[in-house]
Amino acid sequence: MTAEAATAPPQVSRQLIRYTLIGGSGVALDLVVFLLLHNLAGMDEQLANGISTTLGIANNFVLNAKFTFERRDRLFVRxxxxxxxxxxxxxxxxxxxxxxxxxxxxxxxxxxxxxxxLVLALQFVLNRKWSFA
Incomplete structure (x- = not known):
């Protein structure tokens, strides 16, 4: 077994833990903004979802690029x-x-x-394999 193969599962586990923790901050931001826009401002749930999710995505990208996947190259494409x-x-x-x-x-x-x-699991796999590969 190569050294790379031996270290792959722990690296994936660490990335998943970090991704989940960072995702938690994005989820909290997403949910608070959604609740404010939909419940307090009376905005349609789909529009409120688009805005709140966009803020969560931006938050998560910055933190995941730095701490989870440790990639600082090609940031615009990523x-x-x-x-x-x-x-x-x-x-x-x-x-x-x-x-x-x-x-x-x-x-x-x-x-x-x-x-x-459900969204968190789907996005971790896609981001790991495509956004930060």
Whole structure:
């Protein structure tokens, strides 16, 4: 077994832990902004989701580039890729809003909160393999 193969699983584990912790800060920012825009300002849930998720994506890119994947090269290209991956989260969450909020009448706040772990897992894999490869 090569040294690289022996160290790969611990590196992935460390990256996942850091990504999750950083993701937590982005999720907190995303959720607070969503709740303020949707509940206090009365903004449509899909527009509020787009704005709040964009802020969370920007927060997470900066922190992940520095601390998780430790990549500081080609930042503009990496950000575009990271944002594209983030858009998959917006699209996925919007589909859940359509199905569960609009279709079944489930509260948008619950749908938003329930979507977060699924989006986090999907985006970690995509960002690790594409944005920061």
């Amino acid at each position: 950000f575009l890729r990271f944002y594209a991956v983030g858009l998959t989260g917006i699209a996925f969450t919007d589909l859940l809003f359509l199905a569960f909020t609009d279709g079944l009448g489930i509260d948008a706040n619950l749908v938003k909160a329930g979507s977060l772990p």
